[in-house]
Amino acid sequence: MSSDFHLVAYLTGIVIISLFVNMGVSLYGMFARPSLIKKLIALTILSDTANVFAILVGYRRWPPGSIVKPPVLTELPPTPERVARFVSTAVDPLPQALVLTAIVIGLAVIIFLAVIIMQIYRTYGTTDVRLISKMRGERR
Amino acid sequence: MIDQTIGGLPLFLMIAAFILPLATFKIKSKVFYHAYATGVTAVALVLSIINLLIVRRDGTVIYFFGGWPPPLGIVYEVDAISAFFGVLVASIMFLAVLYSIWYMREFDGVEWYYVLMLGLTAGSIGCVYTGDAFNLFVMIEVLSVAAYALVAFFRSKPEALEAAIRYGLVGATATTMYFLALVFLYGSFGTVNMADLALKMRPWIVTSNPEVVHYFNQLSGSLFGNPVLGAAVAIALSLWAFTFKAALFPNHFWLPDANPEAPTPVSAVFAAVIDSIGIYAVLRFMYTIFGPDSLLATGTYMNIRAPVMTILFILGLASALVGALLLAIQKDVKKLLAYSAISHVGFIFMGLSVGTSAVSENIRILAIGAVIYHVLSNSIGEALLFFTSGVFIMSTGSRNLDVLAGLGRRYPVALVGTIIGVLHLFGIPPLAGFFSKYALFMAMLDAGNIIGAVALVAITGISLLGYVRFMYIIWLGRPREEVSLRIKSEPLTAVIPIVLLVAASVVLGVAVQPVLKELIMVADTSFSAAGVTRYISAAVDLLRLLQG
Numbered sequence: 006m007s008s009d010f011h012l013v014a015y016l017t018g019i020v021i022i023s024l025f026v027n028m029g030v031s032l033y034g035m036f037a038r039p040s041l042i043k044k045l046i047a048l049t050i051l052s053d054t055a056n057v058f059a060i061l062v063g064y065r066r067w068p069p070g071s072i073v074k075p076p077v078l079t080e081l082p083p084t085p086e087r088v089a090r091f092v093s094t095a096v097d098p099l100p101q102a103l104v105l106t107a108i109v110i111g112l113a114v115i116i117f118l119a120v121i122i123m124q125i126y127r128t129y130g131t132t133d134v135r136l137i138s139k140m141r142g143e144r145r
Numbered sequence: 146m147i148d149q150t151i152g153g154l155p156l157f158l159m160i161a162a163f164i165l166p167l168a169t170f171k172i173k174s175k176v177f178y179h180a181y182a183t184g185v186t187a188v189a190l191v192l193s194i195i196n197l198l199i200v201r202r203d204g205t206v207i208y209f210f211g212g213w214p215p216p217l218g219i220v221y222e223v224d225a226i227s228a229f230f231g232v233l234v235a236s237i238m239f240l241a242v243l244y245s246i247w248y249m250r251e252f253d254g255v256e257w258y259y260v261l262m263l264g265l266t267a268g269s270i271g272c273v274y275t276g277d278a279f280n281l282f283v284m285i286e287v288l289s290v291a292a293y294a295l296v297a298f299f300r301s302k303p304e305a306l307e308a309a310i311r312y313g314l315v316g317a318t319a320t321t322m323y324f325l326a327l328v329f330l331y332g333s334f335g336t337v338n339m340a341d342l343a344l345k346m347r348p349w350i351v352t353s354n355p356e357v358v359h360y361f362n363q364l365s366g367s368l369f370g371n372p373v374l375g376a377a378v379a380i381a382l383s384l385w386a387f388t389f390k391a392a393l394f395p396n397h398f399w400l401p402d403a404n405p406e407a408p409t410p411v412s413a414v415f416a417a418v419i420d421s422i423g424i425y426a427v428l429r430f431m432y433t434i435f436g437p438d439s440l441l442a443t444g445t446y447m448n449i450r451a452p453v454m455t456i457l458f459i460l461g462l463a464s465a466l467v468g469a470l471l472l473a474i475q476k477d478v479k480k481l482l483a484y485s486a487i488s489h490v491g492f493i494f495m496g497l498s499v500g501t502s503a504v505s506e507n508i509r510i511l512a513i514g515a516v517i518y519h520v521l522s523n524s525i526g527e528a529l530l531f532f533t534s535g536v537f538i539m540s541t542g543s544r545n546l547d548v549l550a551g552l553g554r555r556y557p558v559a560l561v562g563t564i565i566g567v568l569h570l571f572g573i574p575p576l577a578g579f580f581s582k583y584a585l586f587m588a589m590l591d592a593g594n595i596i597g598a599v600a601l602v603a604i605t606g607i608s609l610l611g612y613v614r615f616m617y618i619i620w621l622g623r624p625r626e627e628v629s630l631r632i633k634s635e636p637l638t639a640v641i642p643i644v645l646l647v648a649a650s651v652v653l654g655v656a657v658q659p660v661l662k663e664l665i666m667v668a669d670t671s672f673s674a675a676g677v678t679r680y681i682s683a684a685v686d687l688l689r690l691l692q693g
Contacts, residue, residue, distance in 0.1 A: 044314055051318065055325045062332040069681055100331065103279055107324055110286045114317050117290060120311050121297055127301045137307060 013066065020061065023114030038082045041122045045115065052111045056104045078121040148199055150220045151274060152208035154200070154231075155284075156180060160183045162260050172473045180245045182259035186239040189266060190250075193228075193235040200228040204670075205683040207276070210523040214691050215276065215684045216338035216365045222276025224680055226671040229664075229673065230273040230425050233521065237417045240642040244532055247638040248410055248539065258298060258408070265291035265414065272422050276684070278434075279337040279589040281426065282323055285390065289316050292419060295411045296403045305406040312399045319389040319396070325672055326382035333375025336365035339434055340684035343677060345372065350678060357681075360688045376441055377449050383430060384453070389422025391490050392483075394464035400562045402482040405544060405692040409535035412479055416527035421520050424493055426652045427457075428513070432500065432672040433680060437509065442502040451501050454534040458498035458597065461487040465491025465604045472611030478534045481615055482527060485570055490609055492601060499592040506673055508591045513672050514665030515584035521664075522549060522581040526570040529646040533562035534567035535637055537619070540630045541553035546615070550622030558635045562643040567616045569650045572605055577653035577660075584661060 027050060034047030067073070076095035078087060122132060129137050165181060200206055205224040209215060215222075223231070242262060249255050268288030275281050279644055297309035334345050341361045344350060345368060351358045385396070392400040400420075404412045424669035435441045435450060442450040447606065460517045468488025475481035500509035536559040537549045569578035582605065589597040635643075653660050670676050 033416065040311060041314075048314060048317055048321075052321045052324070054274075055321050055328065055564075058325065059328045062328055100328070103327070103331070103337075106279075107285060110226075110290075111317075111321075112378065113290055114286065114293075114313070117293060118310065118313050121293075121306055121313065124297075124300055125303075125306050125310060128306060142302075144521070 015075035024054055024058055024061070031071070039133050039135050041125065041134060045118055045122060047081070049111075049115060056107055059100040059104045059107070065096050067094055147681040148196075148201070148203075148206045148208060149549070150192055150196055151206050151223050151432045152210060154189060154196065155221075155267050155271040155274060156183065157192070157619065158189055158263055158270060159287075160261035160267060162267060165256055165260050165263070168243070175250070175255055178256045178259055179250075182242050183239075183246065183264060183439050186235070186242045186266060189231075189237040189270065190239045193231040193270065196223060197228040197232050198492075200571065201227060205679055207683055207687050209687070214688055216341040216361055219280050220276040220338060220340075220684065221274045221280075222340065222680065222683065223274050224665040224676070224683075226425070226428065227273050228665050229517065231270055231422060232267045232423060233524060234273060234418050235266070235563070237260070237414065237524055238269070240528065240532075240645065241414050243638055244413075244476065244535065244642045245408070245410045246675075247636040248408060248535055252299075252408075254298075257367060258295070261291045261295050261298075262411075262414075264288075265295065265418075269418050269422055273425055276339050277337060278339055278342065279327055282320065282327060285386070285422075285426075286320055288419065288422065289320060292316075292403075292411075292415070296407045298408055298411070299406070302406065305543050306631055308402045308406040312403045315399060316389065319386040322382045323386035326379040326386075329375050329382070331381075331560070333369050333372050334365075335367070336361070338684070339363070339429070340681045341365055341690070342434045343436070343439075344681045344685075346376065346435060346441065347677075347681075348440065349438070349443075350681065357685055360685050360692075364688075373440055373447075373449060376435060380430065380441075380449075380453060380530065382434060384427065384457075387423045387426040388460065388494075389423070391420050391427065391494075392464075392487050393423070393460050393490055393494055394487070395460075396466070397464060400487060401480045404483040405477050409479070409531055409538060412482070413528045413531035413535075414508040416483065416531065417524035420486060420490055421524055422498070424490070424516070424520055427494075427497065428516070428672070431497075432456075432513065432676055434671070436674075436677055437500055437506075438503040438674050438677075448502070451503070453685045454498040454501050457494050458594075461491045461494030461498060462597070462600055463491070465600070466607070467491075469604045469608035470609055470610065473614065476546055478538070478546055478549060478615070479531070481546070482530050482534065485530075485608070486523065486527050488604070489519065489527075489570065492582065492585060492604075493519050493523065495597050495601065496588055499594055499597070500587055501673075502594045508588065510665060510669045510673055511591060512585075512588035513668035514661065515581065515588040517664045517668060518577075518584050518661060519581040522569065522577040522650070525646055525649050526566050526578055527644065529562055529566040529650065530570070532639065532643050532646065533559040533566060536632075536635050541628050546618050548625060548628055550618050551620075551624035552628075552630075553619040554624075555630065556635055558640050558643055562647055563619050564616060565647045565650055567612045569654075571609060575654045576650050577657075580652070580654055580657040580661070588600045672688050 031047045031051035076091050126132050193578045208221040210219045214469055268284050270285035293313040294308055296312055297305055299305045334342055389396040404415055444450050465488050468484045472484045494518055498510055499512040534557055537552045538544055541548050568578040572579040586598050586601050
């Protein structure tokens, strides 16, 4: 029992630490990499990390000794015991709803940015921000 | 208490924005597009004024979507400050769309331009009306996507593309940070509803009337872990996103980048509306949710709110100084106006940071009233100057101040607008810009912030150089001979917004006593301890009503 608990705490710790590392890596990619495509990829990694983090907040561990069975109500109308078991095993659905919304919005932003990057590539022939700012300097 | 026009207004704008692309299949007339967008924003303005009147009559008004009461569903909660910002946003958007009728007449793709403009209006109105921190995120994203796309509207211009990608990438990062802040808020408070958050940050309300706590907590649970720590992380992350929207130093860089490349009405909207949204969000977070009487400032833990306010003060000071210094050396007229906006946002944040728990509530309310007054006068001044420079820019096809020299003498209305706008922003009585700066000055003196009060005067002095140079070049500069002018005189749809804004600047300045009294009352009904209690109890009363 106790070793099981340690294992779970250890794994959760790894997940949390790797999420923060992920965030750091994506912010580095966002601000330090010269390629616009890599910046965009870093942005998607950042928003995905934030989404996983939201899911993690809604996560709950099943109480020890509970029946391993997905929290689904199979009979309608449900009996009070079924509802009580459902409530004790289901995760918090609200973070998932938030993440769903955030993913949809993120899709719109990322498609827009991808189109702009494509248009920049057509205009400048490169997606390297150093070259782009140099070219702008020459034309003026 | 429950009112349909509150929830209806953003939805109406959103639906109106998406009907327009469908209408383009059948109707190919540019006149229709112009008339449609003007009509929709006019209706939005009328509705926002109706909302203001309702809020003045009934107090805080709530609308909940889909029958889900707070804190479960999306709630729109409009109090005095939201209604005021709603009218401000709607009127600036209406004037910008009216101005676009003339400005955009020669460009293709007007229908898409108006789709984005209406989307931006919907996002801004949603931002100020919402009573749900997650819906604020959604609305900020709606506003931002429209804003990114409007920067890239001239999509064959390389500079516009570059400005859009720089604005878009950093803006998307900032809003992701705000999402992360919401995760922290939800994790430690179990809710993203603003009234619920505000209640959970104020244990003294619960101790004074214990039956209140039951209504929210049965649905959103109680606190988890250390609420102050969670709130501190959330404030750190969300203020980044808000100060990015408000163009506060060091997040100001997007405004001078994006402003010149966007069409001129959009530049006016950037400096007048999006800045105000950022300031509104900071007010809502730092005064309603994490106010001076909340756990952050009064709890047994360290007073976290005071350092946050000090940081905002320092950033505001830096922003005002940077804006005023860079104002003087700009060659591009729109960049000059962008730095002017940054400088004024700095002043606003200096005034906003006065309200720590160390000063008395009267002075806090006075300071917030002055902040709202300065937001108003900054929006009027920036919009006015962008509209008048739009005339010069359209006439010569250039934004370079050397090319625009002496043009003011050819366009009398635009010249009067420029002179009034510059004097207004610099602060010459009897224009509103003087009195709002004076109110900020007095508020900082009252709060004992001598550095702020002196810096306000000194930075205004520094900005004199940039403003006078701008006015001198436009008015008395020697015109270039090879410049050919494309328009004979200012068209009607450019004259109307300019005249209205000049009138607003004069009227709001001359009638300073009633205006300031009114704005201080707005601040008092929204941000005093009693006002915040009313904001919370509006949501609690609704729950009580629904449960019978």
